[in-house]
Amino acid sequence: MDELRDRLRTARPSNWAHWPTVRELWPWFAALGLVALIAIPWGIRAEERSLEASSRDALSEAGIAYEDISFTGRQATIAADLTTDEQIKAVSVLADMGGVSSITWEETSGTFAAGTPTTSAAPTTTVPIEPGADLTASVSNGEITLRGTVPNAQTIKDVSDAAKDIWGNRVVNQMFVDGSTLPHTWLGRVDESIGMLSTLIDPQLSLDFAGATLTGAAISQDVLDSAVERLTAALGDVPIDNKVRVTSLELPTVQIIAPGDGTIDLTGTVANAAIRRNIALAVQLLDAEAEVATTMQVSETTADVYLTHRLPEMISVLGTADQWTLQFDGESLGGGAVGGKAFNGNRVKPTAQLEELMELFASFLQADPHLTLAIEIHATPREGVDAVALAQERADKMVEQMVRLGIDPARLAAQPGPGDGELLRFMLVPAEK
Numbered sequence: 001m002d003e004l005r006d007r008l009r010t011a012r013p014s015n016w017a018h019w020p021t022v023r024e025l026w027p028w029f030a031a032l033g034l035v036a037l038i039a040i041p042w043g044i045r046a047e048e049r050s051l052e053a054s055s056r057d058a059l060s061e062a063g064i065a066y067e068d069i070s071f072t073g074r075q076a077t078i079a080a081d082l083t084t085d086e087q088i089k090a091v092s093v094l095a096d097m098g099g100v101s102s103i104t105w106e107e108t109s110g111t112f113a114a115g116t117p118t119t120s121a122a123p124t125t126t127v128p129i130e131p132g133a134d135l136t137a138s139v140s141n142g143e144i145t146l147r148g149t150v151p152n153a154q155t156i157k158d159v160s161d162a163a164k165d166i167w168g169n170r171v172v173n174q175m176f177v178d179g180s181t182l183p184h185t186w187l188g189r190v191d192e193s194i195g196m197l198s199t200l201i202d203p204q205l206s207l208d209f210a211g212a213t214l215t216g217a218a219i220s221q222d223v224l225d226s227a228v229e230r231l232t233a234a235l236g237d238v239p240i241d242n243k244v245r246v247t248s249l250e251l252p253t254v255q256i257i258a259p260g261d262g263t264i265d266l267t268g269t270v271a272n273a274a275i276r277r278n279i280a281l282a283v284q285l286l287d288a289e290a291e292v293a294t295t296m297q298v299s300e301t302t303a304d305v306y307l308t309h310r311l312p313e314m315i316s317v318l319g320t321a322d323q324w325t326l327q328f329d330g331e332s333l334g335g336g337a338v339g340g341k342a343f344n345g346n347r348v349k350p351t352a353q354l355e356e357l358m359e360l361f362a363s364f365l366q367a368d369p370h371l372t373l374a375i376e377i378h379a380t381p382r383e384g385v386d387a388v389a390l391a392q393e394r395a396d397k398m399v400e401q402m403v404r405l406g407i408d409p410a411r412l413a414a415q416p417g418p419g420d421g422e423l424l425r426f427m428l429v430p431a432e433k
Contacts, residue, residue: 074100081108132182137163151177151178197216211240212240212241219247219249249302258286258290258323266283269299270308271298280292323339332429333427342424372428374414374429377424395415
């Protein structure tokens with residue numbers, strides 16, 4: 001056994017004699033080590049200098065005053081006297097810039113101009129930057145889903161309320177609150193940003209530390225340009241990665257005629273069976289005994305647009321009239337109602353049904369700032385009643401109500417119309433038309 005151990009210890013391939021020994025390689029190892037010792041710190045310091053320069057530019061551009069900025073790796077130390085809101089803004093600015101893992105605040109005293117170093121001092125507070133807030137708003141089949149993590153419940157309420165103003169009860173809220181989540185600069189602007197999604201097809205807006213990403217499709221380049229313009233106006237200087245494509249899909253059409261004789265005629269072409277089913281169901285629910293003639297088609301080449309998903313709500317309100325019509329060509333929505341109880345007798349005050357209709361109008365106008373609303377009101381002539389004057393009062397009342405709902409009066413037109421019988425006609429149409 002000892003002999004075998006000795007042989008194994010001394011055995012080596014014959015060509016080992018040509019291999020350099022560790023002693024011979026040592027100078028090379030030492031040189032490589034020296035290069036590494038020099039290169040690694042140099043690379044780290046270069047990254048720190050780059051972050052310092054970028055941070056100074058970003059904070060100064062945002063109007064945030066500070067004394068000094070330094071970095072240790074990706075950890076920033078900022079000497080500044082800032083309010084809580086100013087600190088949040090500064091943290092958001094650096095988070096949006098990217099590359100910064102945390103900020104240590106050093107309190108100072110005195111006043112100074114942004115980017116002007118003076119003397120600093122005092123207590124410190126460290127704020128982690130990652131993870132930051134994130135939020136995704138996606139629309140599918142007329143329903144908007146909100147996902148993400150935000151730093152407070154108020155953000156969830158603001159975003160949810162903004163979504164409900166446009167999508168009604170078709171809002172799925174999957175947002176969560178994490179108090180340690182970093183607030184980005186876009187956080188207070190999300191509620192102003194999501195409205196433009198209603199003008200796109202299957203859109204998604206994603207927001208995180210890197211900025212905004214917009215995907216989906218648009219029925220035309222003009223529609224896409226308008227959506228991006230609205231998003232840019234809402235988000236300010238937040239970068240937007242626009243990945244929306246322009247599609248060649250056709251616009252949907254829907255026409256419903258209820259002449260008041262127990263029949264209802266439903267025609268048109270929509271994007272999918274769910275839309276057709278929901279519209280037909282809304283019509284049938286008005287009167288289970290009504291004879292409904294349906295020739296509405298489903299086509300894969302038809303665009304799935306926002307308003308087709310809100311038509312059932314329109315139907316449920318208009319259907320309370322004795323006679324009513326509804327026409328939608330993919331861009332403009334018009335209709336009318338005769339009889340029913342739009343107003344209470346000779347009074348100017350609208351009924352609950354008409355108020356509900358005006359809320360729908362307001363929702364549609366908020367969804368698309370290019371839409372305008374024209375309303376024509378008639379009143380039944382009665383003894384001692386000036387029907388035209390009454391109709392004018394009612395038209396004025398409707399405009400007042402729409403303004404209270406947040407609609408610019410410049411987008412509204414209401415007037416009395418000729419003819420007998422209580423009648424409401426309306427037309428929602430893009431301004432350029």
